[in-house]
Amino acid sequence: MKSAVITFPGSNCDRDMDVALKKFGFNNKMVWHQDVELPKSDLVVLPGGFSYGDYLRCGSMASKSKIMQSVINFANSGGMVMGICNGFQILVESGLVPGVLLRNKYLEFICKNVYVKISNKDNSYFKNISNNILELHIAHNEGNYFCTKDQLKEIEDNAQIAINYCDREGKIEEPFNPNGSIKNIAGIFNKEKNVLGMMPHPERMIDPSLSGDDGSIFFKNLINNLK
Amino acid sequence: MIVNEKIAIDHGLKKEEYQKICELLKRTPNITELGIFSAMWNEHCSYKSSRLHLKKLPTKGKQVIQGPGENAGVVDIGDNDAIVFKIESHNHPSFIEPYQGAATGVGGIMRDVFTMGARPIANLNSIHFGSTQHKKTKNLLRGVVHGIGGYGNCMGVPTIAGQTSFDSSYNGNILVNAMTLGLVKKDKIFYSKAAGLNKPVIYVGSKTGRDGIHGASMASASFDEKIEEKKPTVQVGDPFTEKLLLEACLELMEGDSIIAIQDMGAAGLTSSSIEMASKGNLGIEINLNRVPCRESKMTPYEIMLSESQERMLIVLENGKEEIAKKIFDKWNLDFAVIGKTTKSKKIELYFDDKRVADIPVNTLVENSPMYDRKWKKAKLPKKNKIKKEDINNLKIIDILKKILANPNICSKEWIWSQYDHTVMGDTIQKPGGDSGVVRVHGTNKAVAASVDSSAVYCWAHPLSGGKQVVCESFRNLISVGAKPIAITNCLNFGSPENEENMGEFVECVQGIGEASSYLKFPVVSGNVSFYNQTKDQGIKPTPSIGGVGLIKDYTKMVTMDFKEINNIVIVIGKTEGHIDQSLFARVILNEKNGPPPEINLFNEKNNGETLLKLIDDNLIKSAHDVSLGGIITAVSKMCIKGNKGINLKKPKYLINEIEYFFAEDQGRYIIEINKKDQKKVLDILNKNAVHYDELGTINENMLFLSQKSKVTIDELKSSNTNWLIEYMSK
Numbered sequence: 001m002k003s004a005v006i007t008f009p010g011s012n013c014d015r016d017m018d019v020a021l022k023k024f025g026f027n028n029k030m031v032w033h034q035d036v037e038l039p040k041s042d043l044v045v046l047p048g049g050f051s052y053g054d055y056l057r058c059g060s061m062a063s064k065s066k067i068m069q070s071v072i073n074f075a076n077s078g079g080m081v082m083g084i085c086n087g088f089q090i091l092v093e094s095g096l097v098p099g100v101l102l103r104n105k106y107l108e109f110i111c112k113n114v115y116v117k118i119s120n121k122d123n124s125y126f127k128n129i130s131n132n133i134l135e136l137h138i139a140h141n142e143g144n145y146f147c148t149k150d151q152l153k154e155i156e157d158n159a160q161i162a163i164n165y166c167d168r169e170g171k172i173e174e175p176f177n178p179n180g181s182i183k184n185i186a187g188i189f190n191k192e193k194n195v196l197g198m199m200p201h202p203e204r205m206i207d208p209s210l211s212g213d214d215g216s217i218f219f220k221n222l223i224n225n226l227k
Numbered sequence: 228m229i230v231n232e233k234i235a236i237d238h239g240l241k242k243e244e245y246q247k248i249c250e251l252l253k254r255t256p257n258i259t260e261l262g263i264f265s266a267m268w269n270e271h272c273s274y275k276s277s278r279l280h281l282k283k284l285p286t287k288g289k290q291v292i293q294g295p296g297e298n299a300g301v302v303d304i305g306d307n308d309a310i311v312f313k314i315e316s317h318n319h320p321s322f323i324e325p326y327q328g329a330a331t332g333v334g335g336i337m338r339d340v341f342t343m344g345a346r347p348i349a350n351l352n353s354i355h356f357g358s359t360q361h362k363k364t365k366n367l368l369r370g371v372v373h374g375i376g377g378y379g380n381c382m383g384v385p386t387i388a389g390q391t392s393f394d395s396s397y398n399g400n401i402l403v404n405a406m407t408l409g410l411v412k413k414d415k416i417f418y419s420k421a422a423g424l425n426k427p428v429i430y431v432g433s434k435t436g437r438d439g440i441h442g443a444s445m446a447s448a449s450f451d452e453k454i455e456e457k458k459p460t461v462q463v464g465d466p467f468t469e470k471l472l473l474e475a476c477l478e479l480m481e482g483d484s485i486i487a488i489q490d491m492g493a494a495g496l497t498s499s500s501i502e503m504a505s506k507g508n509l510g511i512e513i514n515l516n517r518v519p520c521r522e523s524k525m526t527p528y529e530i531m532l533s534e535s536q537e538r539m540l541i542v543l544e545n546g547k548e549e550i551a552k553k554i555f556d557k558w559n560l561d562f563a564v565i566g567k568t569t570k571s572k573k574i575e576l577y578f579d580d581k582r583v584a585d586i587p588v589n590t591l592v593e594n595s596p597m598y599d600r601k602w603k604k605a606k607l608p609k610k611n612k613i614k615k616e617d618i619n620n621l622k623i624i625d626i627l628k629k630i631l632a633n634p635n636i637c638s639k640e641w642i643w644s645q646y647d648h649t650v651m652g653d654t655i656q657k658p659g660g661d662s663g664v665v666r667v668h669g670t671n672k673a674v675a676a677s678v679d680s681s682a683v684y685c686w687a688h689p690l691s692g693g694k695q696v697v698c699e700s701f702r703n704l705i706s707v708g709a710k711p712i713a714i715t716n717c718l719n720f721g722s723p724e725n726e727e728n729m730g731e732f733v734e735c736v737q738g739i740g741e742a743s744s745y746l747k748f749p750v751v752s753g754n755v756s757f758y759n760q761t762k763d764q765g766i767k768p769t770p771s772i773g774g775v776g777l778i779k780d781y782t783k784m785v786t787m788d789f790k791e792i793n794n795i796v797i798v799i800g801k802t803e804g805h806i807d808q809s810l811f812a813r814v815i816l817n818e819k820n821g822p823p824p825e826i827n828l829f830n831e832k833n834n835g836e837t838l839l840k841l842i843d844d845n846l847i848k849s850a851h852d853v854s855l856g857g858i859i860t861a862v863s864k865m866c867i868k869g870n871k872g873i874n875l876k877k878p879k880y881l882i883n884e885i886e887y888f889f890a891e892d893q894g895r896y897i898i899e900i901n902k903k904d905q906k907k908v909l910d911i912l913n914k915n916a917v918h919y920d921e922l923g924t925i926n927e928n929m930l931f932l933s934q935k936s937k938v939t940i941d942e943l944k945s946s947n948t949n950w951l952i953e954y955m956s957k
Contacts, residue, residue: 009559010467012383016652048650050381053467109376109645139380139647201649209655209666209781 001026001226004041006071008033008062013048013084013203020203021045024219033065042226043080044071046087048139048201058101058142059089068094080124080226081195085140088187088197097190097197098155099147104140105180111139113211114178116163116186116200117170123193125162129221133170134163134214136200138178138186143199145181145188152182162187162196228258238265239448244596251590259527259576259584264591266441266494266532267501270757273595276723277755280736285744290712291751292413298339298490299409300751301416302713304777308667309413310674311345314353314406314717314773316756320461321403322450325370329354330378331464331536332405337382338490341473342539344417344480345409348651349665350379350386352405353678353717353771357398359634359954364393367401369955374464375405376645381466382473385654386646387663390678390771393634396686399450399761404717406773408676410667417480419489421507421542421568426486428500428511428566429548431555432472432538435496436521438462439534449722449760468537468560475558476539484547491538497531499540500566501574505592507542510571515578519561527576527583542568602729605689611807611821618816618885623859624938626815626889627930630856631863631947633814638948641955659868660787661706661852664778673781675709677774682767684823687808689731689768693738694826698893700774701746702852705835706896708785708842709776714743716753716772721765723757731768732757739770745828746835748774785842787851789869789899794848794925796865796873797908798858800834800895801918804886810855811889830894837915838896844911846904853895859888861897862922863930867944872929875922884932899925 003026007014014030021028021043029039038044051062062068068090075081075096083091091097104110117133118126147155155161165184166172177184179199187198205215228234235245238261248256248264256264270276286294292309293301299313317332337347354371357364368391379386384407439462479485487507489499496518504511515527521535543551548564555562569575574591576584630636643658655673656664662677679699685692697714704711716739721728743750759766778784789796806812807821841847849869853861859875866872878887900908912919931937 010381010470012381012470012650016650019652049383050467050470053381053465053470055467108373109380109647111380111647111649112644137649139649141380204649204652206652210652211649211654211657 001223002041003028003043003045004031004039005045005047006031006033006067008051008065010051010053011047011049013201016203017045017047020206020215020219023206025223031067033067035067036070038070038074043082044074046083046090048085048087051086051090057093059086059093062090063093072096075195078192078194083197084201085199088199089142091195091197096195097188098151099145099188101142102144102146103142104144109141110178114138114200115166115168117166117172118163119161120159123189124225125196125222127225129217131217133166134218135212136202136214137204137211138200140199143179143181145185147182155188158191160189160191161185162189163198230256230258230261235261239269240265244268251594259531260586262528262532263497263584263586266497267591268595272494272498274755275596276598276600276757277732278597279599280733284736284740284750286749286751288713288747288749291749294751295753297418298342300713300715301343302751302775303413304672304674307413309411309416310775311340311343311409311411312407312715312773312775313339313752314404314678314715314771315754316717316719317403317405318400318719318756318759321371322401324461325367326374327461327463329371329374329403331462332403333375333378334464334466334469334536335492336405336407337384337469338492340407340409341476342417342488342490343411344415345411346477347384347407347409349408349663349676350384350405351663351676351678351773352389353680355392355394355397355402355769357393357401358395359393361398365955371403372642372645378464378466380647382470383650385648385650385665386643387648387654387665388658388677389643390680391639391642394682394767396767399764400759400766402719402759402769404771406678406715408674408775415480417485417488419487419503419506421487421503421509423486424568424570426545426568427543427548427564428513428568429541429543429551430518430538430563430565431541432560433465433468433535434519434521434561435530435533436535437525437529437533440529440532449758449762451762462534462536464536471558471560472537472539475555475560478554479551482550484543484551485541486544487542489540491540493534495532495534501588501591503540503542504574504588508572510569510573510575510588511566512569512575513566515576517563517565519563527578600723600729601726602733603726605730605734607688608820608822611818613806621815621885623884623888623932624936627859627863628943628946630810630814630860631943632950633810634950636810636856636860637950639951640948641951655781655784656707656786661703662709664707664784666781671780673778673784675704675707675776675778677703678771679703680769680771682769683808685731685735685770686767687821687823689734690738691823691826693735693770694742695823695893696770696772697739697742697746697748698826698831699854700772701748701831701835702896704774704776705838706785706787706850706852708783709778710839711748711774711776713749713751714772714774716750716770718753718755719759719766719769719771720757721760725765728765735768735770742828746832783842783845785847785850787849787865787868789865789871789925790848792871792925792927794899794901795905796862796922796925797898797900797919798853798895798922799838799898799912799917799919800830801892802858802887802890802895803892804882804890805892806886806890809857809889809891811857824891824893826893833915834894834896834917837912837917841908841911846900846908847898848901849899851897853897855891857889857891863943865897866930866940867947870940872926872931872940873923874926874931879920
C-alpha cells in the first residue's frame with residue numbers, strides 16, 4: 001500500500017507519521033508543500049504540527065499551499081485523506097470536512113491520553129476494527145470542535161462523526177471532554193467518508209513502551225482495509 | 228555622540244573598566260565600539276566574577292567529547308552516537324515579561340544544541356517562583372508555563388521533565404532555567420571555531436530588529452522599582468522561524484559546506500562574530516549594510532547589540548554560497564553574505580562605506596576583566612534539638628497529607644500537561660517520574676535526563692548543598708535504570724559584589740566539584756546567572772543541575788509506580804533521622820534553622836551503583852529516590868502512581884516514627900522487589916555493604932501503619948493532585 005505524508009513548514013509530526021506508516025507496512029513517501037503533484041497513493045496524510053506557526057488561524061495558510069489543490073482533487077475523486085491534529089485543522093480550513101476548531105475551552109494546551117469511542121465503522125478507516133474504544137493521545141491548543149446547528153444536524157444525519165471523547169467504558173459525557181468540543185467530537189468524516197480529520201495522534205501510540213499501543217490497532221486495521 | 232566615562236557607566240561598565248578599554252584601544256572608543264565592549268564585558272557574557280572558580284570544576288571523563296567552552300557539552304553514548312546538552316538561565320527577562328522571557332529561553336537553548344549539528348530530542352526546565360501568597364506568583368507561573376509550552380510545542384521537541392519550586396526569596400526574581408538534549412553522530416559535530424582566510428561569513432534566519440538591545444546587560448544587573456521600564460530589552464520569540472532554521476541548518480550540515488557555526492544568543496551579532504574569530508585566532512570583517520534588518524534606519528550600534536531571536540552566523544567554505552542559499556531559500560529564511568574572515572585578528576565593521584568599529588579581538592576576550600571577588604565562608608549551622616513534646620501529638624497521616632499538598636511536593640501535572648511530552652514518538656518516561664526518558668530513535672538505547680536544585684540546603688550550607696544537588700541528580704538517573712554520564716549546571720545566585728552571595732557561589736561550586744569528581748559525573752556545560760537580586764535582597768543560592776544518563780537496553784527501564792500486590796518494599800541507605808532543613812521542619816514545625824543533611828559520597832556511589840546492578844539483573848520492579856518529605860512521602864508517591872497501597876512496618880531501630888518517616892537523610896532509594904527475588908536482592912545488598920531496611924508489603928489501596936493510622940490512596944492522591952489545580956483556578 002502506498003501512502004504520502006505532506007510536510008508543511010512547521011509540521012512536526014511528519015516524521016512520526018512516516019515511522020508509523022512504515023512500521024505497519026505502508027510504502028510511504030514524504031511530499032513537500034510546494035510540490036504540485038501527489039505521488040500515486042492509497043492514502044494521503046496531513047500530519048500534526050504548527051504549519052506556518054499557526055499564524056492567522058491554525059491550518060489556514062497551509063490550506064492554501066500549492067500541494068493542497070492536488071490533495072483536494074484527490075479527495076474529491078474518492079481518495080483517502082487523513083488529517084491528524086494540525087492536519088485536521090487544515091482539512092477544516094480547506095473545506096474538506098465541515099466545522100471549525102476553536103481554542104480549547106480552558107485556554108490551555110493539553111497533552112494527555114484520552115479514550116475515544118468509534119462512532120461509525122462503516123468506512124475504510126474503521127471497518128473491521130476489533131475495538132469500539134481506543135486509548136489515544138492528544139496534544140493541542142485548538143481542538144475544540146464547533147459547527148452550526150444546521151451543520152451538526154447534517155453531520156449527524158450523514159453519520160459523519162468518526163470518534164467521540166469518552167471514558168474507559170465508552171461513556172460519552174462532558175467530564176471526558178478535554179477541550180469543549182460539541183458532542184465530544186474528536187474526529188469527523190466528509191459526507192463520503194473518504195476524508196477523516198481527527199485530533200488524537202494514533203502515531204504516538206504504536207509501541208507498548210510509549211504512552212500506549214492502541215494506535216497499532218488503528219494502523220493495522222487501516223492497512224488491512226486498504227489491501 | 229562622543230563617548231565619555233558617564234556614557235560608559237550608563238552602559239553598565241565600571242569606571243576602571245572604561246579606563247582599561249581606552250588603554251587597550253589607545254584611544255577613546257566610539258559609541259558602537261563602546262556598545263560592543265559593554266556587551267562582551269558584562270557579567271552574563273564575560274563570566275568575570277565566576278571564571279576563576281569555574282576553572283576548578285571537573286570537566287573531563289571517558290565519555291566527554293566536548294566540555295565547557297562550546298555552545299554545549301557533548302558526551303559519547305556509543306555506536307557513533309553522541310548527546311549534546313546544556314542548561315541556560317533566562318531569569319531576568321522572564322520576570323519582566325514571563326511569556327516571551329521563558330519562550331526565548333527555550334528557543335535559545337535549543338539553538339545552542341542544534342548549532343552543534345544535533346537534532347534536539349528533549350527539553351527540560353527548572354522554574355522557581357515566589358511565595359504562593361505573593362500577588363505576582365500566579366501570573367508569572369502561568370506566563371512562564373505558557374511561554375515554555377508555546378515555544379517547545381511548536382518546535383516539536385518533547386518536554387520530558389522539570390522542576391518547580393516556590394520560595395519567598397524568588398518574590399522579586401523568578402528563575403527560569405531551560406535545558407535541551409540533542410542527538411548527533413559523533414563524526415558530524417559542528418563547532419564555533421572559524422578557520423581559513425577570506426572565507427565568507429553568512430547571516431541566516433530572522434531579520435534583525437530593535438528588540439532585546441542590551442538584554443545581556445540587563446541580565447547582569449540587579450532589579451529595582453523601575454524594572455518594568457526594561458520591557459523593551461526582552462526579546463520576542465518566533466518558534467515557527469526557529470523550526471525552519473533548525474531544519475535548514477540540519478539540511479546544510481548534511482553536506483560539507485560549514486567551517487564554523489554559532490547562534491546569535493546573548494549580545495547577538497557582537498558575541499557570535501567575536502567568539503568565532505577569537506576561537507579561530509582570526510579577524511572578521513562585516514559590512515553592516517548587508518545585515519537583513521526588520522526596521523529601517525537601524526544604526527550600527529543597534530544592529531550589533533540587537534538580540535533578535537532565531538539567527539545564526541556561519542563561516543562557509545568558499546564557493547558553497549549558492550548551495551547554502553538554496554537551502555535557506557527553500558525554508559523561506561533570510562540569507563546574506565555579510566563579511567569574511569581576515570588575518571587582522573580584529574573585528575572590523577563597515578557601514579555606509581565608513582569603518583565604524585575597529586577592535587582587536589583579544590581585547591574583548593582574553594583581556595576582558597576577571598575578578599577575584601571577596602567572599603565569606605559559611606559556617607555549618609548548629610543542629611536543632613527537636614523537642615519530644617513538639618512532635619508527640621502529631622498524627623503521621625495528617626502530616627503526610629499536608630506535605631503531599633505542599634506546593635513544593637504536590638503533583639505538577641497542571642504544568643507538564645501543557646507541554647507536549649510525546650511528540651517525536653520516543654518518550655518512554657514522561658514528566659512526573661524521577662527522570663524523563665527518550666529512546667535514541669531506532670535503537671535499543673535510551674537517554675534519561677533530570678534537572679534538580681535544592682535551594683534550601685544550599686542556603687543553609689552552600690558546600691553541602693552544592694554536593695547534594697549533584698547527588699540528587701545522580702540518584703534520579705539511577706532510579707530509572709540509567710548510568711549517569713555527565714551534568715550541565717545553571718548557577719543562579721545573587722550579586723557577586725556582595726561577599727555573602729559570592730561566598731554562596733564559591734562554596735556551592737566547590738561542593739558541585741567535589742561531588743561530581745567523586746561520582747565521575749563531570750560538568751560539560753553550563754551557565755552562570757548572577758544579580759538575581761532586587762535592591763539588596765538576593766535569592767537563595769540555586770544551582771540547578773541537569774543530569775544525563777544512558778540506558779543501554781530500554782526494556783530494562785524502571786519507573787516509580789508500585790507494580791504488584793504482595794511485593795516487598797525496601798529502603799536502601801541508612802536513615803539517621805535528619806530533620807533540620809527538611810520539608811517537615813519547615814512546614815510542620817516552622818523551623819528554618821539547622822544544617823542540611825550530610826552527604827556521604829562513598830555511600831552515594833556505592834548505593835547507586837549497587838541499585839544499578841540490581842536493575843540490570845532485572846530484580847527491581849519499581850524504584851524511587853528519597854528526597855523532600857522523606858521515606859513516607861516517597862512511598863506515597865509510588866502508591867499514587869501505581870494505584871496500590873502499602874502495609875508499613877514500624878522502624879526497628881533508633882528514633883521515633885516521625886523522624887524515621889520524614890527525615891531527609893541522603894543516599895536513599897525505595898525499591899520494590901518480588902518475594903521470590905528477596906534472597907538474591909538482600910545477598911547483593913549485603914555483599915556490597917549497602918544498608919537497607921524492610922519497609923513493608925504492597926496492598927490493594929491503603930497506606931496502612933496501624934488500625935488508628937491509615938489512609939486510602941485515593942485520599943492521598945487528591946491531596947497531592949488538587950493543590951496546584953485549585954491554586955491556578957482561583
